[in-house]
Amino acid sequence: MRLSFIGTTTFRWTITISAAFVSAALFLVAVIYQRTIGSNEARIDDNLIQEVRTVTAEDAENALVRVQARLMEDPRRVRFAALFGPDRQLIAGNMNSYPSDFIANGKVHDIVAERIDSQGIEVQTAHAVGALLGNGNTYIIARNFDDFAPLKESITETVTLGLFPATILALVCGVLLSMRTQSRIEDIHQMAQRIMAGHLHERLPSRGTRDDFDKLVDIMNAMLNQIEHLMSEVKGVGDDIAHDLRTPLTRVRAALERGRDSAQTLEDLRHAVDKGIIGIDQALGVTTALLRIAAIEHGQRNAGFGEVDLGSIIAAIVELYEPAAEDKNLRLVSTGMSHILLRGDRDLLFEAISNLVDNAIKFTPAGGTVSIELVRTEHNVLLRVVDTGPGIPAPEREAVFRRFYRSDKSRHAAGMGLGLALVAAISKLHGFRVHVADRDQGCAIEMICSPA
Amino acid sequence: MSTRVLVIEDDPETAGEIVAELSSHGFHVDWAATGSTGMERAGSGDYDVMTVDRLLPEIDGLTIVETIRAGGIKTPVLVLSALAEVDDRVRGLKAGGDDYLTKPFALVELSARVDALLRRPADPRETVLRVGPLTLDLIERKAQRGGRLLDILPREFQLLEYLMRHSGQVVTRAMLFEEVWHYRFDPRTNLVDVHMGRLRRKVDAAGETPMVHSMRGTGFQLRAP
Numbered sequence: 001m002r003l004s005f006i007g008t009t010t011f012r013w014t015i016t017i018s019a020a021f022v023s024a025a026l027f028l029v030a031v032i033y034q035r036t037i038g039s040n041e042a043r044i045d046d047n048l049i050q051e052v053r054t055v056t057a058e059d060a061e062n063a064l065v066r067v068q069a070r071l072m073e074d075p076r077r078v079r080f081a082a083l084f085g086p087d088r089q090l091i092a093g094n095m096n097s098y099p100s101d102f103i104a105n106g107k108v109h110d111i112v113a114e115r116i117d118s119q120g121i122e123v124q125t126a127h128a129v130g131a132l133l134g135n136g137n138t139y140i141i142a143r144n145f146d147d148f149a150p151l152k153e154s155i156t157e158t159v160t161l162g163l164f165p166a167t168i169l170a171l172v173c174g175v176l177l178s179m180r181t182q183s184r185i186e187d188i189h190q191m192a193q194r195i196m197a198g199h200l201h202e203r204l205p206s207r208g209t210r211d212d213f214d215k216l217v218d219i220m221n222a223m224l225n226q227i228e229h230l231m232s233e234v235k236g237v238g239d240d241i242a243h244d245l246r247t248p249l250t251r252v253r254a255a256l257e258r259g260r261d262s263a264q265t266l267e268d269l270r271h272a273v274d275k276g277i278i279g280i281d282q283a284l285g286v287t288t289a290l291l292r293i294a295a296i297e298h299g300q301r302n303a304g305f306g307e308v309d310l311g312s313i314i315a316a317i318v319e320l321y322e323p324a325a326e327d328k329n330l331r332l333v334s335t336g337m338s339h340i341l342l343r344g345d346r347d348l349l350f351e352a353i354s355n356l357v358d359n360a361i362k363f364t365p366a367g368g369t370v371s372i373e374l375v376r377t378e379h380n381v382l383l384r385v386v387d388t389g390p391g392i393p394a395p396e397r398e399a400v401f402r403r404f405y406r407s408d409k410s411r412h413a414a415g416m417g418l419g420l421a422l423v424a425a426i427s428k429l430h431g432f433r434v435h436v437a438d439r440d441q442g443c444a445i446e447m448i449c450s451p452a
Numbered sequence: 453m454s455t456r457v458l459v460i461e462d463d464p465e466t467a468g469e470i471v472a473e474l475s476s477h478g479f480h481v482d483w484a485a486t487g488s489t490g491m492e493r494a495g496s497g498d499y500d501v502m503t504v505d506r507l508l509p510e511i512d513g514l515t516i517v518e519t520i521r522a523g524g525i526k527t528p529v530l531v532l533s534a535l536a537e538v539d540d541r542v543r544g545l546k547a548g549g550d551d552y553l554t555k556p557f558a559l560v561e562l563s564a565r566v567d568a569l570l571r572r573p574a575d576p577r578e579t580v581l582r583v584g585p586l587t588l589d590l591i592e593r594k595a596q597r598g599g600r601l602l603d604i605l606p607r608e609f610q611l612l613e614y615l616m617r618h619s620g621q622v623v624t625r626a627m628l629f630e631e632v633w634h635y636r637f638d639p640r641t642n643l644v645d646v647h648m649g650r651l652r653r654k655v656d657a658a659g660e661t662p663m664v665h666s667m668r669g670t671g672f673q674l675r676a677p
Contacts, residue, residue, distance in 0.1 A: 284556055288554075304539050304542055316633060316635065319607060320633060320643055320647075321643065323643075323646040323647055323650060324643055324646050327646065346635070347635055347636040347637055350635045350637060351637040354637075
């Protein structure tokens with residue numbers, strides 16, 4: 001039999017509880033013993049001392065009567081009483097001889113005495129008290145406790161018959177429970193090994209009993225679901241990166257190959273190389289943007305932080321994008337507060353807001369309006385970029401902030417996969433929240449900024 | 453005596469391209485491949501400008517810049533870095549770098565920035581800038597070409613001022629964005645081009661010899677006709 005259950009928490013708990021139970025039972029027995037036998041013995045000892053004191057106080061000649069009186073009523077043969085002369089010769093009583101090592105000082109002593117009466121001589125143990133009388137005689141009385149023996153025996157029997165089986169039962173239960181625990185842990189362990197080996201779709205076994213283990217298993221399984229979801233997302237992003245890099249690189253390759261094989265003039269060759277450089281710049285742009293998002297997500301918060309005026313950033317963005325908007329026949333306006341001070345990274349905030357404006361201009365058809373609104377609410381500062389474009393369908397409103405997410409509408413617009421992911425990363429770095437507001441017409445992206 | 457440039461760069465191929473690009477601008481270029489040789493040469497003070505890679509074997513690029521600055525050497529430094537950390541640029545400039553460029557970069561961007569570092573700052577008492585027929589009155593905020601007054605917006609005025617201070621040099625979109633808008637990010641779209649296009653139409657009227665030139669790829673140049 002394997003003894004590995006000894007180390008389990010369940011087994012240790014069982015042992016601890018058994019030990020506590022045994023201690024409590026022993027304590028109870030001790031109390032019962034004290035309250036019955038113990039207190040009787042003490043009371044009898046007190047009586048002996050009292051009796052001896054009474055005799056010492058009386059006339060010494062009276063002691064003989066006392067001895068006889070004491071021995072009159074003793075059907076259980078447990079009483080001793082004796083009067084010894086100055087030479088320790090028995091004058092009267094039922095003690096065959098003066099008990100050895102006995103000191104007659106009015107205190108209780110354990111003695112071994114030879115009892116002598118009509119039934120013969122018998123050696124008994126007893127508690128004895130004695131005193132030297134005025135006439136040189138010694139008065140000794142004693143009490144044997146053998147009549148308590150049946151009670152003592154029954155208490156001992158109770159302990160052996162009750163306590164030992166109970167302890168054994170507790171141990172057996174402990175072992176069984178521990179082995180059960182052990183087997184559940186072993187099941188979980190084996191499944192965990194499989195999951196670690198790459199079978200991420202597997203889940204830890206539950207017995208459907210809603211016990212503590214099942215609850216723990218449910219928690220772990222929920223965690224595994226989330227991990228599996230994230231893993232598949234990461235894999236998806238990996239595929240997207242590969243796609244976004246391969247597309248321009250394929251074009252580069254084709255342009256360079258064609259240039260090498262069929263360029264007739266230096267100008268043709270330059271044209272091919274230029275196309276190559278454009279494609280490589282696109283591929284580099286993807287990696288740079290990804291690295292920037294990662295760096296912003298994991299970067300040190302405060303390096304570029306300072307007090308910034310959101311209003312002046314917006315003014316600069318409007319001024320920067322105004323000609324581009326005008327070329328597309330769009331109105332670009334800013335409304336609301338013109339100065340709001342916040343703590344943040346000026347360049348990153350500029351980049352985030354300009355990304356939102358850039359998108360808005362890209363997706364709004366000619367004749368439309370793009371507006372940047374900056375308002376102070378009760379607790380926050382709200383920055384809103386609103387356009388009159390096609391908007392973002394409700395089911396996609398969260399997904400657009402993920403890396404490489406492309407709605408079908410924007411699939412053919414260049415460089416759309418990472419802009420909003422960057423905005424989300426910059427917002428998060430600042431402790432801001434960004435989301436697509438619920439609108440029937442057009443699109444409104446809101447950034448909730450905490451004021452400095 | 454020709455301008456001397458020190459390039460501290462550990463990757464031989466990158467270094468080869470940088471050296472070739474800067475040499476083609478008529479500079480005398482020295483290459484140091486490790487931090488320690490770079491430190492030694494930079495400490496000589498014999499150079500007019502240097503480019504320092506951020507990550508080098510032996511001695512880190514920023515340590516070199518800090519050390520020579522502590523030694524009183526004022527040679528302008530362009531820090532090159534492949535790090536994507538958000539605050540890396542701040543650290544590069546704090547260490548004593550004068551400009552900062554993230555890898556991968558276009559060679560024209562590199563040489564334009566080296567040119568800009570070499571250009572001595574104009575006399576601050578100067579109140580009127582002149583390039584050929586073009587004059588810019590910094591006090592009156594007026595721009596004229598020949599006798600023709602240019603009707604330009606404040607931002608276009610700033611663009612023109614920067615171009616005139618760097619006339620004959622290539623200035624890139626990113627440089628204009630940093631120096632005129634004072635924001636640091638890489639505009640993916642051609643926003644700066646749109647602003648430059650408007651300025652150019654105002655500076656170069658129909659029939660006049662063009663002064664604002666688009667340089668293939670990344671930049672612009674203002675030249676006297």
